[in-house]
Amino acid sequence: MTTTAASPAPAERTSLRTWAWHAVCVVIGLVLLYPVLWLLTASFKSGEEVISNLSPIPKVFTPGNYTEAVDGVSGLTLWRLFGNSLLVSVGTVVGNVLSCSLAAYAFARLRFRGRGLYFALMIGTLMLPAHLMLIPQYVIFQELGMVGTYLPLILPKFLATEAFFVFLVVQFIRSLPAELDQAAAIDGCGPYRTFWHVIMPLLKPAIVTTTIFSFIWSWNDFFSQVIYLVEPETYTLQLGLRMFVDMDGSAMFGPMFAMSVLTLVPVLLFFLAFQRLLVEGVQTTGLKG
Amino acid sequence: MSQATAPPRPMPPPSGALPAARHPSRRRRSQAVSGHVFLAPWLIGTLVLTLGPMVISLYLSFTDYDLFSRPRWVGLANYRYMLEDDRFLTSAGVTLEYALIGTPLKLAAALAVALLLNRASRGVGLYRAAFYAPSLLGASVSVALVWRALFATDGATDRSLAFFGVHVGGFTDNPDYALYPLVLLTVWQFGAPMVVFLAGLKQIPKELYESASLDGAGRMRTFFSITLPMLSPVLFFNLVLEIIHSFQAFTPAFVISGGTGGPSDSTLLYSLYLYQQAFASFHMGYASAMAWVLLAVIALITYAVFRSARLWVFYAQEDAS
Numbered sequence: 001m002t003t004t005a006a007s008p009a010p011a012e013r014t015s016l017r018t019w020a021w022h023a024v025c026v027v028i029g030l031v032l033l034y035p036v037l038w039l040l041t042a043s044f045k046s047g048e049e050v051i052s053n054l055s056p057i058p059k060v061f062t063p064g065n066y067t068e069a070v071d072g073v074s075g076l077t078l079w080r081l082f083g084n085s086l087l088v089s090v091g092t093v094v095g096n097v098l099s100c101s102l103a104a105y106a107f108a109r110l111r112f113r114g115r116g117l118y119f120a121l122m123i124g125t126l127m128l129p130a131h132l133m134l135i136p137q138y139v140i141f142q143e144l145g146m147v148g149t150y151l152p153l154i155l156p157k158f159l160a161t162e163a164f165f166v167f168l169v170v171q172f173i174r175s176l177p178a179e180l181d182q183a184a185a186i187d188g189c190g191p192y193r194t195f196w197h198v199i200m201p202l203l204k205p206a207i208v209t210t211t212i213f214s215f216i217w218s219w220n221d222f223f224s225q226v227i228y229l230v231e232p233e234t235y236t237l238q239l240g241l242r243m244f245v246d247m248d249g250s251a252m253f254g255p256m257f258a259m260s261v262l263t264l265v266p267v268l269l270f271f272l273a274f275q276r277l278l279v280e281g282v283q284t285t286g287l288k289g
Numbered sequence: 290m291s292q293a294t295a296p297p298r299p300m301p302p303p304s305g306a307l308p309a310a311r312h313p314s315r316r317r318r319s320q321a322v323s324g325h326v327f328l329a330p331w332l333i334g335t336l337v338l339t340l341g342p343m344v345i346s347l348y349l350s351f352t353d354y355d356l357f358s359r360p361r362w363v364g365l366a367n368y369r370y371m372l373e374d375d376r377f378l379t380s381a382g383v384t385l386e387y388a389l390i391g392t393p394l395k396l397a398a399a400l401a402v403a404l405l406l407n408r409a410s411r412g413v414g415l416y417r418a419a420f421y422a423p424s425l426l427g428a429s430v431s432v433a434l435v436w437r438a439l440f441a442t443d444g445a446t447d448r449s450l451a452f453f454g455v456h457v458g459g460f461t462d463n464p465d466y467a468l469y470p471l472v473l474l475t476v477w478q479f480g481a482p483m484v485v486f487l488a489g490l491k492q493i494p495k496e497l498y499e500s501a502s503l504d505g506a507g508r509m510r511t512f513f514s515i516t517l518p519m520l521s522p523v524l525f526f527n528l529v530l531e532i533i534h535s536f537q538a539f540t541p542a543f544v545i546s547g548g549t550g551g552p553s554d555s556t557l558l559y560s561l562y563l564y565q566q567a568f569a570s571f572h573m574g575y576a577s578a579m580a581w582v583l584l585a586v587i588a589l590i591t592y593a594v595f596r597s598a599r600l601w602v603f604y605a606q607e608d609a610s
Binding site: 035253 | 317319320321323324325327328330332334335337338341343345349405406408410412416417419420421423425426428429430431432435436437439441443444445448477533536537539540543560563564567568576577580583584591
């Protein structure tokens with residue numbers, strides 16, 4: 001990597017190897033990002049061209065796809081779908097951050113009977129397939145009259161059902177020095193004030209990681225939305241995209257891909273803003289993207 | 290998991306060692322109360338949305354239930370029917386094929402690229418981020434739609450292959466090949482396990498490589514004698530997680546096949562068939578039984594991987610003692 005080696009020959013070899021390494025990485029990057037690039041360019045192509053033209057550059061530049069995408073599908077404007085998605089995702093983020101840090105604090109710092117058992121239970125639920133709870137949960141929400149509303153999508157997040165995030169915050173709190181809690185106790189803080197005034201402000205990195213992953217996962221989520229949202233007015237972007245698919249015919253291709261691009265914009269913005277943190281967040285917890 | 294996550298500094302002592310004030314027993318009691326207060330949301334969630342539903346789902350799996358009338362007890366009929374249900378057997382086979390091809394390819398790609406990126410060089414952060422991006426985008430309907438278009442008959446892949454004289458006749462419309470685009474889509478998302486591998490590679494002490502090079506070990510030798518054994522706990526972790534993930538894949542198969550699992554059920558992943566049974570045919574009892582079989586299979590495979598781990602997973606600490 002260093003180019004200031006003693007003799008010119010090894011230096012040359014090193015720089016050649018570095019170039020080769022960069023070349024390999026760039027090629028892998030291009031292959032991996034090709035589908036995203038394809039999506040971006042397809043969104044500017046006319047319907048027939050999406051299938052017929054292999055070149056990434058549109059023959060007929062069709063920005064009109066985007067106006068059609070904003071008009072939406074079946075009387076649902078893009079803004080409507082966007083707003084619905086945002087509501088679900090923001091609700092999810094708030095719920096996860098609050099309930100998971102509360103539970104994590106108890107697991108990491110408080111001593112009480114049953115804690116070990118609870119913790120084992122929490123770790124156990126990490127591995128459970130969601131299918132197991134799916135039907136009874138649906139029946140419960142149905143009985144409560146909540147099917148068709150956002151509550152089945154948001155309410156569980158306020159009850160710390162995503163053990164991934166509880167575990168993530170537990171790991172983080174464990175890395176904070178215990179002297180903090182002790183100092184707060186000596187100053188007369190009970191657990192509530194210690195949590196809120198001492199721990200919570202220090203949790204910022206863990207909260208940011210939870211926020212990013214909660215947002216992106218719930219934004220991309222399709223399974224629970226397709227099950228619980230039945231009224232078109234409540235549809236999210238993912239369901240809107242699916243409605244495009246149901247309308248067959250290549251004329252819809254352009255607007256459909258334009259809407260796909262717009263749907264990915266928040267994810268991409270989060271990604272660009274926090275890419276370093278995202279990668280580190282995965283590294284330290286083994287979280288899956 | 291702890292291999293990849295061990296923080297650099299020693300673990301703080303348990304805070305139970307707090308300098309208890311004048312009333313240790315009162316302090317302990319207040320911790321018990323506040324502990325349950327802090328855990329209240331999680332406790333309610335676990336009881337009402339996890340444990341309760343598990344019990345109900347076990348019960349429903351022995352019943353005939355259509356969501357509208359009362360569940361009718363049928364004993365083992367749901368489980369017995371699986372053996373005669375051709376679509377069930379197909380979906381199990383498709384899922385197994387998907388997991389068996391996809392998981393090794395994905396992990397191999399993740400490991401290879403992690404090794405490539407395991408160097409301090411300019412641009413390495415950028416590459417890491419770029420290779421990780423598909424893991425975040427891949428679960429979305431948008432990307433599934435791209436795949437659908439790329440691998441359709443006369444789509445980009447089909448035409449490119451035809452250019453080289455290979456005539457497949459489309460992927461997503463061809464029962465013989467329709468599963469491969471789905472496999473490719475999961476392999477494309479190798480970024481998440483790659484990042485975990487990278488964390489594992491960082492934990493390997495440099496001295497091992499130095500002494501290996503003094504002993505004149507070549508690259509292959511170093512890889513098989515040092516890197517791979519030292520990485521085996523992380524590999525194990527990734528393997529278990531990826532297996533669990535691949536058994537639960539849903540969105541891409543749903544979007545690409547238009548919800549049918551077609552053509553000719555060639556992309557009927559287990560989750561998709563379960564969804565169809567539960568929310569299209571309202572066979573809630575049968576779908577519950579399918580969920581329990583899924584859990585049993587995942588548990589069995591995880592157990593088998595755990596058992597085999599004794600043979601191939603190497604823990605440095607254990608070895609030292």
